[in-house]
Amino acid sequence: METFRLTFPLLLLLSLSFFLSLSAQMTGDFKCSGKTTTCLSLVGYSSKNATTLRNIQTLFAVKNLRSILGANNLPLDTKRDQRVNPNQVVRIPIHCSCSNGTGVSNRDIEYTVKKDDTLSLIATEIYGGLVTYQKISEVNKIVDVDKIEIGQKFWIPLPCSCDQLKGEDVVHLAHVVKLGSSLLEIAAQFGTDNTTLAQINGISGDAQLLADYPLNVPLKACTSSVRKDSLDAPLLLSNNSYAFTANNCVKCTCDASNNWTSSCQASSEIKPLNWPTCPPFPQCDAALLRVSCRRPRACVYAGYSNQTIFTTASPACPDSAGPGNYASTFSSSFNIVMVLIQCALLCLCLL
Structure with missing residues (x-):
């Protein structure tokens, strides 16, 4: 009986803690x-x-x-x-x-x-x-x-x-x-x-x-360039999924292999909704496409309103490969150093 008196409050406390953790x-x-x-x-x-x-x-x-x-x-x-x-x-x-x-x-x-x-x-x-x-x-x-x-x-x-x-x-x-x-x-x-x-x-x-x-x-979710004032904002897609937007005139897909960036293209797979025909993607300003990039950036989907499809320059430059893999950079540098050392040793031997 004494053991029960000691353990019952403890059991009650443990049960309460367990319940709260799952609540x-x-x-x-x-x-x-x-x-x-x-x-x-x-x-x-x-x-x-x-x-x-x-x-x-x-x-x-x-x-x-x-x-x-x-x-x-x-x-x-x-x-x-x-x-x-x-x-x-x-x-x-x-x-x-x-x-x-x-x-x-x-x-x-x-x-x-x-x-x-x-x-x-x-x-x-x-x-x-x-x-x-x-x-x-x-x-x-x-x-x-x-x-x-x-x-x-x-x-x-x-x-x-x-x-x-x-x-x-x-x-x-x-x-x-x-x-x-x-x-x-x-x-x-x-x-x-x-x-x-x-x-x-x-x-x-x-x-x-x-x-x-x-x-x-x-x-x-894949990132997108959809504007905050677009009727489909926020456009959120998880990996290996797709969705039609802009009154069915645009198909966006999410693929992790595409650097987690949504890919949106004009679509004719299904009939447009609310619009008699799908309007063409407007062209982006050429100067905007070249800002901070050696090569022009892509002109990508940026959302839509009741009458218009928006486009903008892609956030990333097409030639922005980044610093590359650290291991491969280290390996290349190591090889160059080894060649230089070998050349130095050969010169010493010739002297």
């Missing part, structure tokens, strides 16, 4: 307190049963299938009835809105209650653990979670964020944790580090993650 992940709230209040974010969705891209598009109220195709780098001619295997993760772009320090998807994503549905089933099975039933209940002001009716429509508040990471733009991904996963494994999978994941999720570094709950994972 951010348990609530599913992603911090969003930066300057940008709206953006495109991503959620990683998977179903326990086989489904189709059409069903996923409908479930998440995505207007155009190509938005999903671009987020997953799938060919543009992929059909809506393309099969998606059980537990296969599909990235879904969502419109994120931030207020009161938290980011949630806009109200476009609604679910209509069907027979035998429960809030828990909707959260864990239908939306794959991306949202908690408590959050659905909270935003829809549901008094009794056990009393929902067929035909009721609920707003599904998916977690998201628009915050920068260390002053750089990132694409936030809501990743549902799998059983047995660790921060270190998830960080390695998505090209970040466990310290960063722990900080932005408010989790103790040595805490065990909760399976089937969302985790905020920041994905490095």
